[in-house]
Amino acid sequence: MKVESQGHVDTADTMRVVNWCTRSDISPLRYPGGKRKLAPLIADLISKTNIRPALFVEPFAGGASVSISLLEADYVDTIALSDADPLLSSFWEIVFSSQAEALANMVYDAKVSLDEWKRLKQTEVATGLEAAYKCLFLNRTSFSGSLNRKAGPIGGMSQAGAYKIGCRFNQSKLAERILELSRLRHRVRFVRNESYTKTVRDVRKTAVYRDSPNRVFWYLDPPFFAKADKLYRCHFERKDHQTLARAIENIPGSWLLSYDDHPEARRLYGRHPGYALVNLQYSARIDEKNRLVAKEIVVSDIISELRAAGKLQDGAQVIQIPRRRQNAPANIEVVERNIAIG
Ligand SMILES: C[S@@+](CC[C@H](N)C(=O)[O-])C[C@H]1O[C@@H](n2cnc3c(N)ncnc32)[C@H](O)[C@@H]1O
Structure with a gap:
């Protein structure tokens, strides 16, 4: 990924993403670990590259709320979704197909x-x-x-x-909501039931990647380290997390990976130049002094490039998001870069 110019946070564009991702019904699925609150951060990082993604790929799709937020906010041209769980991939396949109406009727x-x-x-x-x-x-x-x-x-x-x-x-x-989403199907390149390794191979063969590799963006949100076997039908063993950490450098395009803040994730990625620990600060208060803060580990080649170019200050706010509603993300900041690895 090449950072072409300093770029700036285009507040209007980013606000469009914020408006979508603060909708709690962005995805029809209630997904454990759903990441819609990361959509503004991803939008912001993308805007700093000045390169609009022609294809946004989410190979651990789950509830797919990040892809949908960016698509509905018209931040990306098209999306592609895949998931190893056949129930989930079938759901998205039908939503973005001519059978969406039949599904909506069954639900109704x-x-x-x-x-x-x-x-x-x-x-x-x-x-x-x-x-x-x-x-x-x-x-x-x-x-x-x-x-x-x-x-x-x-x-x-x-x-x-x-x-x-x-x-x-x-x-x-x-x-x-199913009917609303189905209207976007002309902008969904594919939905597949496959492992992320296969999706990587598939995307490599696409014309969009061959023609403009820098316009393909990946959002990777693998299963949690903790309790994933209880949450998902398809989860990762320790070695799978390690395999992904090796594979990430050969992702065809630009990418951002997110993990729950877990010692194993810090161990795997803490020394990566694109690593950041991100505070997702919610407007909800725990008590008089403290706000609810969720920490998320993100790793991205864009963060590496911005740091190398001196365009991302650690500790500085990456993006400030006006509080639109209770529980909407209030602001997102990169809080740490290099952390002690135990
Ligand atoms: C953390 S969840 C993704 C949540 C999603 N980002 C969201 O916002 O709802 C991880 C997903 O990865 C899927 N998965 C597990 N192993 C996989 C593999 N090898 N390849 C692709 N998907 C996999 C699981 O079925 C699960 O849906």
Whole structure:
């Protein structure tokens, strides 16, 4: 990636991304570890390169909220999504296909009950449409949005608590959102069920990469280090994280990787020149003095280039985002560069 000019934060463009990513319904999926709050940071880094991505690839798609935020804000020309979990990839495939209306109708007409939850939990799906419906239904009715085999229903098997199985399944809103997203399908290059290694090989062969490699951008958000086996149906073993750390340098295009702040992630990436520990500061207060702060590790070739060019100061705010709503990201800053590696 070549940083072509100093660039500047184009507040209007970045605000478009902020406006999208502060929508809690940006993705129909409630995804554990959903990263929509990183979208403004990614938009800001991209704007500093002055290169608009022709293709934005998210190979660990999950809830895909970053790709969707940037696409809806018209920050990128097209997106491509893939995920190793066939339920998730089927969901996105159907949303961005001519079958979106059929899915929206199924969601609108769904009988949201414990019986339906149990039926879907046991069902082997025969078609992509059934898989997409199963994905959304179980995601919105299971504890923490987890599709994991062991995840139970919201409200438990007794449905005795205040929150019942249907409390996060607003049928008309979800159906509408599916239809809204499906209108963007001409800007979705592909949705695939495959491992990220295959997606890397596939993108390398595309005309867009061959013609303008610097206009391909990757957002990589691999499974967490902690508890990933409980959250996702496809997770990483330790060696998989190490393999990704080696593969990242050969990604075809520009890239940003994010991880939950975990000692293993610091160990793997803490010395990378594109490493930054980012504070996602929320407007919600914990008490009188403290605001809720979530730390996220990001690594990006753009950060490396900006640092090398003296255009990114550690400790300085990368982007300031006006507080639009309660719980919207208030500001995002790079807080640390080199950290002690234990
Ligand atoms: C942390 S989640 C991604 C969350 C997403 N960024 C969001 O905002 O919702 C990681 C995803 O990686 C997928 N995954 C696990 N192993 C994979 C692999 N080898 N290749 C591609 N996807 C994989 C999981 O199914 C999961 O959906």
